[in-house]
Amino acid sequence: MKIAMIGYGKMGRTIEHLATKQGHEVVLKINADNLDAFTTENLQQADVAIEFSQPDVAYKNIMTCLKAGLPVVSGTTAWLDKFEMVKDWCSNNNGAFFYASNFSVGVNIFFELNKHLAAIMSKHPAYQVRMEEIHHTQKLDAPSGTAVTLAEGILEKIDTLQEYQLQEDNLNTPDNCIPIASKRIGDTPGTHVIQYHSSIDELEIKHTAKGREGFASGAIMAAHWLIGKQGVFGMSDLLQLS
CATH class of the missing domain: 3.40.50.720 (NAD(P)-binding Rossmann-like Domain)
Known part of the structure; x- marks a missing residue:
């Protein structure tokens, strides 16, 4: 080729x-x-x-x-x-x-896992979702394209959520919005975390790239x-x- x-x-x-x-x-x-x-x-x-x-x-x-x-x-x-x-x-x-x-093959499996989990969590409104993504300092867009794809997968499955929003300075986001924290650290290839938290517990799925x-x-x-x-x-x- x-x-x-x-x-x-x-x-x-x-x-x-x-x-x-x-x-x-x-x-x-x-x-x-x-x-x-x-x-x-x-x-x-x-x-x-x-x-x-x-x-x-x-x-x-x-x-x-x-x-x-x-x-x-x-x-x-x-x-x-x-x-x-x-x-x-x-x-x-x-x-x-x-x-x-x-x-990444792993990330695309993660996309499917994310949508499946979101469909389950849509039946449990006591849980609120939040996201975090970490990339290298040369990455220009925030949130990352991968984070946007993950957020869109959640929005597709949970009707009470309407949009995603870049979270800056730990400001509160509306209940119908997915907050995404974007961090730029060193030469990090890419880490994406999705958390569902309630007053009694928290669950998390995570993908971490080890290189390019x-x-x-x-x-x-x-x-x-x-x-x-x-x-x-x-x-x-x-x-x-x-």
């Missing part, structure tokens, strides 16, 4: 290292320093693009790859106000796009799976979790 790597930060380098070990080839690496190489001709040397960049350029990057006829796997978060535009373009032009807020390799492995798996397909997909399609 020949890969065009769009965004070449820590995640891009991890993907390249792992892909090379698996026998794949990164034929194009694009970052802010070589945008002149981000051309249709160069993209068409690849079988698939893997896009891990920044929220403000993600949509443009994705569309550039799609218009070059390349299937795209994206893990950039905080650009999803334009997701429907990508979806519509793929539908009208037989494009292929794969998005995940987190490519799990995210990189999932992205490579998604890229290989996407080649030859048409449509818009996610990790539930790849892993057949639901």
Whole structure:
């Protein structure tokens, strides 16, 4: 598999290292320093693009790859106000796009566990839910895309909750809102905690990443799976979790 790597930060380098070990080839690496190489001709040397960049350029990057006829796997978060535009373009032009807020197999199992627990807890209104996520100091968006996906899974199952809200300075949040505490510490790959607490006890589920390799492995798996397909997909399609 020949890969065009769009965004070449820590995640891009991890993907390249792992892909090379698996026998794949990164034929194009694009970052802010070589945008002149981000051309249709160069993209068409690849079988698939893997896009891990920044929220403000993600949509443009994705569309550039799609218009070059390349299937795209994206893990950039905080650009999803334009997701429907990508979806519509793929539908009208037989494009292929794969998005995940987190490519870790463990995290995607955690997503399903979270929704199942939320469905159970919806029958026990004495419990209030809160979330915490911890990432490295270079992560720009807060709450993280993974935390947003987790919160949306809870909102889907508990009717009394209407929204999620970034919790700052320990301020109280309304009863119909999921508070999310976001912390940025060192080089932490990612930790997500969901707690249900009442006056008598507390229960918690937690996922802790040990490094970036799990995210990189999932992205490579998604890229290989996407080649030859048409449509818009996610990790539930790849892993057949639901």
